[in-house]
Amino acid sequence: MSWITARRRHRASGYAVVLLGLAAIAVMYASVTGQGSQAAASAPSVSGQSIAEGKFLFSQDCSSCHGLEAQGTSLAPSLIGAGAAAVDFQMSTGRMPAKEPGAEMDRRPDVFSQKQIYEIASYIGSLGGGPAIPDAAQVSSSGANVGLGQELFAANCAACHSIDGAGGALTYGKYAPALSQATPTQIYEAMQTGPEAMPVFDDGAVTPSEKRDIIAYVTGTRSEPNPGGFSLGRIGPVTEGIVAWIGGIGLLVLAAMWITAKRREEA
Amino acid sequence: MSSQDGQAVPPKALTGLGGFLDDRFRGARGVRTFFKKIFPDHWTFLLGEIALYSFIILLLTGTFLALFFKPSMTDVIYHGTYTRLDGVRMSEAYASTLNISFDVRGGLLMRQIHHWAADLFMAAIFAHMLRIFFTGAYRKPRDVNWLIGIVLLTLGMLEGLFGYSLPDDLLSGTGLRILEGVILGIPIVGTYLSFFLFGGQFPGNDIIPRLYVIHVLLIPGLILGLIAAHLFIMFHQKHTQMPGKGRTEKNVVGAPMYPYFMAKTGAFFFFVFGVLALLSTVAQINPIWLYGPYNPVSISAGSQPDFYMGFLEGTLRISPSWTWDLAGHTVAWNVLFPALVPLGLLLTGAALWPFIERWATGDYAEHNVNDRPRNAPTRTAIGVAAVAFYSIMLLEGANDLIADHLDIPLYTITWIARFAVFLGPALAYFLTKRICLGLQRKDRDLLEHGLETGIIRQMPDGEFVEIHRPVSEEKRAVLLSKKEPVALPAPGAADENDIPAPATRGLAGKLRATANRVITESVPLTGGNGHGNGHGNGHGGSHGDEAERAAVGAPHSPVADGDVAAPGTVARDNGQQSGDAGS
Numbered sequence: 001m002s003w004i005t006a007r008r009r010h011r012a013s014g015y016a017v018v019l020l021g022l023a024a025i026a027v028m029y030a031s032v033t034g035q036g037s038q039a040a041a042s043a044p045s046v047s048g049q050s051i052a053e054g055k056f057l058f059s060q061d062c063s064s065c066h067g068l069e070a071q072g073t074s075l076a077p078s079l080i081g082a083g084a085a086a087v088d089f090q091m092s093t094g095r096m097p098a099k100e101p102g103a104e105m106d107r108r109p110d111v112f113s114q115k116q117i118y119e120i121a122s123y124i125g126s127l128g129g130g131p132a133i134p135d136a137a138q139v140s141s142s143g144a145n146v147g148l149g150q151e152l153f154a155a156n157c158a159a160c161h162s163i164d165g166a167g168g169a170l171t172y173g174k175y176a177p178a179l180s181q182a183t184p185t186q187i188y189e190a191m192q193t194g195p196e197a198m199p200v201f202d203d204g205a206v207t208p209s210e211k212r213d214i215i216a217y218v219t220g221t222r223s224e225p226n227p228g229g230f231s232l233g234r235i236g237p238v239t240e241g242i243v244a245w246i247g248g249i250g251l252l253v254l255a256a257m258w259i260t261a262k263r264r265e266e267a
Numbered sequence: 268m269s270s271q272d273g274q275a276v277p278p279k280a281l282t283g284l285g286g287f288l289d290d291r292f293r294g295a296r297g298v299r300t301f302f303k304k305i306f307p308d309h310w311t312f313l314l315g316e317i318a319l320y321s322f323i324i325l326l327l328t329g330t331f332l333a334l335f336f337k338p339s340m341t342d343v344i345y346h347g348t349y350t351r352l353d354g355v356r357m358s359e360a361y362a363s364t365l366n367i368s369f370d371v372r373g374g375l376l377m378r379q380i381h382h383w384a385a386d387l388f389m390a391a392i393f394a395h396m397l398r399i400f401f402t403g404a405y406r407k408p409r410d411v412n413w414l415i416g417i418v419l420l421t422l423g424m425l426e427g428l429f430g431y432s433l434p435d436d437l438l439s440g441t442g443l444r445i446l447e448g449v450i451l452g453i454p455i456v457g458t459y460l461s462f463f464l465f466g467g468q469f470p471g472n473d474i475i476p477r478l479y480v481i482h483v484l485l486i487p488g489l490i491l492g493l494i495a496a497h498l499f500i501m502f503h504q505k506h507t508q509m510p511g512k513g514r515t516e517k518n519v520v521g522a523p524m525y526p527y528f529m530a531k532t533g534a535f536f537f538f539v540f541g542v543l544a545l546l547s548t549v550a551q552i553n554p555i556w557l558y559g560p561y562n563p564v565s566i567s568a569g570s571q572p573d574f575y576m577g578f579l580e581g582t583l584r585i586s587p588s589w590t591w592d593l594a595g596h597t598v599a600w601n602v603l604f605p606a607l608v609p610l611g612l613l614l615t616g617a618a619l620w621p622f623i624e625r626w627a628t629g630d631y632a633e634h635n636v637n638d639r640p641r642n643a644p645t646r647t648a649i650g651v652a653a654v655a656f657y658s659i660m661l662l663e664g665a666n667d668l669i670a671d672h673l674d675i676p677l678y679t680i681t682w683i684a685r686f687a688v689f690l691g692p693a694l695a696y697f698l699t700k701r702i703c704l705g706l707q708r709k710d711r712d713l714l715e716h717g718l719e720t721g722i723i724r725q726m727p728d729g730e731f732v733e734i735h736r737p738v739s740e741e742k743r744a745v746l747l748s749k750k751e752p753v754a755l756p757a758p759g760a761a762d763e764n765d766i767p768a769p770a771t772r773g774l775a776g777k778l779r780a781t782a783n784r785v786i787t788e789s790v791p792l793t794g795g796n797g798h799g800n801g802h803g804n805g806h807g808g809s810h811g812d813e814a815e816r817a818a819v820g821a822p823h824s825p826v827a828d829g830d831v832a833a834p835g836t837v838a839r840d841n842g843q844q845s846g847d848a849g850s
């Protein structure tokens with residue numbers, strides 16, 4: 001502390017205290033939540049032409065892992081019956097085509113055009129049904145019951161994705177991603193197809209209208225402003241504790257040093 | 268009182284009021300002593316004040332919240348301003364907290380100040396306690412206040428836990444669920460106790476009204492009483508002070524209460540309030556509307572308690588799933604052990620430490636001048652080890668967030684923590700002790716040879732020496748404040764009558780002698796300019812000053828690890844030392 005003792009009576013020390021204080025507050029700026037795009041896609045029209053295009057694209061980009069007839073290999077599962085929704089989800093979130101097998105495929109920028117994705121999806125859909133890509137009305141939040149969506153999300157999704165959608169760790173290096181980017185269509189498709197460690201929530205478990213409620217809750221939560229100030233990342237008491245120590249105790253210790261440093265002139 | 272300077276005269280208005288009161292209540296003498304009370308000028312003496320002022324702010328904001336909060340678990344269907352929860356079934360407690368946050372004017376600010384103040388209160392208590400520990404300010408006669416402090420810390424944790432549970436949101440319910448689990452884990456009576464506390468099956472309808480009474484009445488009352496006792500005792504015993512020039516066991520150097528300290532502490536109250544207001548306006552805390560009402564079938568990833576309970580969360584997460592089946596009763600070690608043992612060890616250890624230290628050092632004297640942490644290496648090392656233990660548990664309590672944000676598999680973190688919780692404190696102890704002894708050695712050199720100036724001079728005989736400047740008087744007083752620990756007689760050592768000293772006999776005697784040997788490890792200062800001792804044995808290499816002329820041949824004094832500093836090797840004859848060990 002002797003360096004402080006030496007300098008605290010310096011003329012600039014008051015400013016230094018204020019600056020350090022501001023720096024401490026800056027920590028609170030550190031975490032800002034991202035906002036996702038909310039564009040809802042319209043379902044593709046399925047024609048023989050697009051299925052053929054899709055089969056061609058699939059043989060080029062996907063067959064090395066999933067097999068020429070999408071029958072699956074030792075590297076990747078069969079896609080027969082996986083459904084168009086699964087392809088649209090996996091490709092539009094950039095998870096497929098996979099780069100290398102890891103603990104979990106991360107969300108990445110998609111590399112294919114929406115048209116190409118629809119073509120491959122049509123092809124896979126033609127192989128044996130499975131969930132179809134939802135249309136705009138199925139994923140629309142208008143008129144949805146957000147309150148019910150909250151209850152459904154708390155009961156079905158919060159255990160993995162956390163109640164405010166911040167995401168969370170699962171075992172063995174897996175994780176449930178933050179729901180800050182998924183589009184309404186992707187949220188719907190995720191429920192329909194249950195990617196990786198996520199369970200499938202088919203229409204029997206969560207009805208189509210409940211799916212809209214959940215979508216409305218997820219998209220509404222992330223775009224909701226924070227009436228109390230900076231969100232601190234919306235990850236709960238951990239960041240609050242850090243801020244209490246750095247911003248609270250930290251600032252006050254500086255203030256205490258400053259106050260006690262101004263010794264009165266010795267008589 | 269050594270400080271006679273600066274006898275400020277209170278302004279007329281105040282003396283007039285004083286005269287008025289004195290004529291009626293005869294309080295002038297007391298007030299005058301109060302005004303003349305001396306407070307040491309050191310920032311660490313204000314840590315406790317942060318806690319005090321946060322508590323006052325908690326009382327004020329808590330009272331405001333209590334005007335609007337409904338401690339009831341009756342179900343209501345919400346149709347309030349916060350439309351995102353429209354039509355959701357929730358308890359009145361939760362609905363009224365939404366109401367405070369969104370409808371009561373200034374309600375959200377008050378909630379946020381209350382919660383930030385709770386965090387600050389606990390953080391300040393921890394910081395304050397560490398200051399007291401590392402400077403040895405808990406020693407006789409302040410050991411009673413140390414114990415009160417530990418009770419205050421415990422009460423603060425409980426108060427925070429219960430307050431956190433009041434709004435009945437998803438996180439608070441999860442906390443209560445863990446509490447229920449711990450109670451259920453108590454063998455035989457657990458189920459009965461849980462039914463008693465919750466008024467039936469969890470969560471029931473009673474727990475929030477009950478916690479409410481405890482939170483707004485019982486514990487604040489206890490805390491208030493204990494704080495009063497704490498301050499009264501502190502006032503009566505006077506502050507300790509950091510070692511320095513003119514500071515002795517019998518005086519307190521600093522500023523008198525009036526006007527200096529009053530101005531400072533008054534200003535400091537507003538600093539505390541200002542920081543809390545700042546935090547509460549810019550940083551959102553406990554956004555219960557995002558968490559939704561508690562529902563026993565739901566749980567959220569990333570559920571954490573406030574930081575002051577994070578230690579317990581960590582002990583729970585680190586614990587292997589051990590259970591016993593005893594005559595039809597399950598003993599759930601996996602929750603009982605983490606809930607009770609590590610925190611129990613820390614708190615009991617902290618409570619007993621002043622007495623253990625006294626027993627091991629044989630130092631029963633009163634102490635009013637603080638130790639520099641380096642001058643009590645074993646205590647400092649134990650303290651740092653405890654902090655390491657605590658921090659590892661705290662981090663483990665956030666293992667899922669660490670896993671998620673740093674991309675480390677969850678179980679890997681838990682396994683690292685399981686080892687670190689033993690190795691970390693051991694390493695911390697070892698390193699801290701070495702560092703302290705190293706600093707002591709540095710101090711001794713400073714005292715003996717002064718500061719290196721970097722100026723090299725050639726002597727007539729051709730030798731090169733570096734010029735050293737003696738340390739300043741203030742610094743010298745600080746260095747000389749070190750009190751050499753006194754070694755107890757070795758186990759079985761005979762006294763002058765050839766009888767082993769009673770204190771060294773038996774198992775307790777052996778234990779004490781061992782503890783004594785560890786705790787008295789020290790690098791003795793040699794007095795004044797005596798150049799008394801050589802450069803230690805084996806550690807002398809740290810000097811690296813070939814050019815320096817040290818008087819050699821002086822008796823070797825024990826420096827090395829594990830050596831006992833024999834009493835009387837230290838001669839401090841310069842009359843500068845700040846006070847006597849005894850008084």
Ligand code: HEM
Binds near residue numbers: 322332367388431
């Ligand atoms: C050491 C003292 C105290 C601590 C550590 C403490 C802590 C807390 C905490 C952490 C909460 C949760 C706040 C939130 O919703 O985010 C809370 C709520 C509450 N506290 Fe305190 N408190 C203390 C003293 C008091 C006192 C003295 C009162 C009343 C006189 C009080 C009244 C309340 C009320 C009514 C609530 C529920 C309202 C709400 O959650 O918004 N507290 N307390």
